[in-house]
Amino acid sequence: MTNIVVLVKQVPDTYSERKLSETDHTLDRESADAVLDEINERAVEEALKIKEAGEGEVTVVCVGPDRATDAIRKALSMGADKAVHVSDPALHGSDVLATAKVIAAAIQRVEGVDLVIAGNESSDGGAGAVPAILAELLGLPQLTHAHHVNVEGSAIKVDRETADEGLTHLEASLPALVSVTEKINEPRYPSFKGIMAAKKKPVETLTVGDLGVDAGEVGLANAWSSVVESAPKPPRSAGVRVEDEGDGGTKVAEYLVGQKLI
Numbered sequence: 001m002t003n004i005v006v007l008v009k010q011v012p013d014t015y016s017e018r019k020l021s022e023t024d025h026t027l028d029r030e031s032a033d034a035v036l037d038e039i040n041e042r043a044v045e046e047a048l049k050i051k052e053a054g055e056g057e058v059t060v061v062c063v064g065p066d067r068a069t070d071a072i073r074k075a076l077s078m079g080a081d082k083a084v085h086v087s088d089p090a091l092h093g094s095d096v097l098a099t100a101k102v103i104a105a106a107i108q109r110v111e112g113v114d115l116v117i118a119g120n121e122s123s124d125g126g127a128g129a130v131p132a133i134l135a136e137l138l139g140l141p142q143l144t145h146a147h148h149v150n151v152e153g154s155a156i157k158v159d160r161e162t163a164d165e166g167l168t169h170l171e172a173s174l175p176a177l178v179s180v181t182e183k184i185n186e187p188r189y190p191s192f193k194g195i196m197a198a199k200k201k202p203v204e205t206l207t208v209g210d211l212g213v214d215a216g217e218v219g220l221a222n223a224w225s226s227v228v229e230s231a232p233k234p235p236r237s238a239g240v241r242v243e244d245e246g247d248g249g250t251k252v253a254e255y256l257v258g259q260k261l262i
């Protein structure tokens with residue numbers, strides 16, 4: 001029996017234009033199509049695979065605006081059992097610390113949690129920090145950047161893959177927290193039956209106050225870091241064209257030297 005909490009975030013579609021708002025430099029989420037974060041789709045898939053290999057329940061936890069309900073329903077239509085949605089205007093512009101505090105409070109309301117599964121990073125903020133902060137706040141062992149996860153009774157075994165260290169084998173006792181990478185699995189597509197069933201699955205919607213978190217600890221005004229200035233990235237330039245009249249290699253090398261790339 002493994003009761004799993006999986007953390008999902010709604011993010012702007014990577015293929016739509018993403019921009020910062022001119023007023024407070026936070027991400028302008030309204031101007032872009034929103035999707036369930038791709039790495040979080042794999043976190044949901046991993047949670048379902050562990051549940052299907054044994055017994056247990058999968059609870060989705062999401063901190064996000066009202067429209068994040070679509071991302072939650074996607075996770076429920078894949079097969080998750082229920083969800084907790086923390087939605088509160090006070091959260092606008094929250095930094096990673098505040099986000100992790102709110103997620104920790106939401107997880108502590110879920111009974112008998114054996115395993116928390118997160119993405120190793122998100123595709124919008126990309127801090128790659130929430131899982132570690134959460135493990136600290138919840139006092140859980142953390143097994144991060146998982147490439148492979150195996151739950152055996154009350155033990156969890158993970159193969160971590162990072163660019164620097166290659167493959168590392170980690171083990172811990174449950175309860176524990178795992179963050180997964182985008183390479184861990186191929187998420188299933190929700191079936192029509194799954195999509196219909198998701199409409200009836202319970203989603204508990206909570207405010208920061210419901211969680212007993214002080215609104216004075218969250219939001220842009222209380223963030224430890226803030227964006228003071230932002231400018232749209234310059235349009236891509238056409239690039240340099242090299243005509244190869246037998247000296248193409250030399251010209252490319254001269255160009256790379258000129259760009260201080262070699």
Ligand SMILES: Cc1cc2nc3c(=O)[nH]c(=O)nc-3n(C[C@H](O)[C@H](O)[C@H](O)COP(=O)(O)OP(=O)(O)OC[C@H]3O[C@@H](n4cnc5c(N)ncnc54)[C@H](O)[C@@H]3O)c2cc1C
Nearest residue numbers: 007008063094095096118119121122125126127128129130
């Ligand atoms: C462009 C941009 C720049 C930012 N820069 C900073 C900064 O410099 N410092 C700072 O403190 N904050 C910053 N933020 C805010 C930060 O992104 C948010 O606090 C965010 O909710 C958490 O950070 P993350 O998505 O980067 O987290 P990561 O640590 O990258 O997320 C890892 C995993 O945690 C889980 N998770 C993250 N957020 C949520 C959520 N809201 N609900 C459920 N699960 C979640 C997901 O499983 C995710 O895959 C930035 C946001 C943006 C969009």
